[in-house]
């Protein structure tokens with residue numbers, strides 16, 4: 148009986164440790180032009196993971212109106228083993244700025260990141276609706292336009308994309324159009 152209890156506790160501790168190391172379990176995934184975005188909607192939080200073959204930035208954007216304009220962008224890179232992630236807004240059709248530089252707030256939380264064999268992965272969470280006017284509120288149901296992009300092999304958010312793609316997804320069901 149005592150042995151069974153100890154085994155049970157050990158299994159539980161292992162499960163908690165595995166979950167802590169690997170973070171959120173993503174439910175859905177979309178891939179285009181070599182960029183993969185995996186996500187899970189958890190109440191009022193979106194857990195996201197974006198990866199691509201670059202040593203520079205990887206990014207996901209949501210709901211632009213014209214090219215990059217009005218989109219909410221999460222960009223990240225890994226420099227010397229340290230991940231950095233930023234919350235930007237498409238203030239032009241061909242450009243974007245940090246929300247906090249525009250007078251809004253940075254609403255992205257870094258969960259983790261890695262750069263391995265030339266592949267960069269960034270994990271983050273964002274609120275579905277941050278209330279910041281420089282983040283469009285995300286809706287779990289209905290259509291969400293998702294932009295995927297990655298930059299050249301430079302740890303800087305300045306150079307533009309090597310590739311970009313646009314998809315329409317349902318964040319709740321994972322359906323991709």
Ligand code: HEM
Nearest residue numbers: 206207208214215220241294295296304305306307308311
């Ligand atoms: C990091 C700095 C960035 C710069 C300087 C930049 C610049 C530009 C420029 C000049 C264009 C128009 C010319 C072209 O098509 O190449 C463009 C288009 C576009 N960008 Fe960016 N961009 C950046 C980041 C991003 C990010 C992070 C995303 C999405 C996650 C993105 C998505 C797009 C899309 C979808 C278009 C094409 C729109 C269309 O023609 O329909 N860009 N960008």
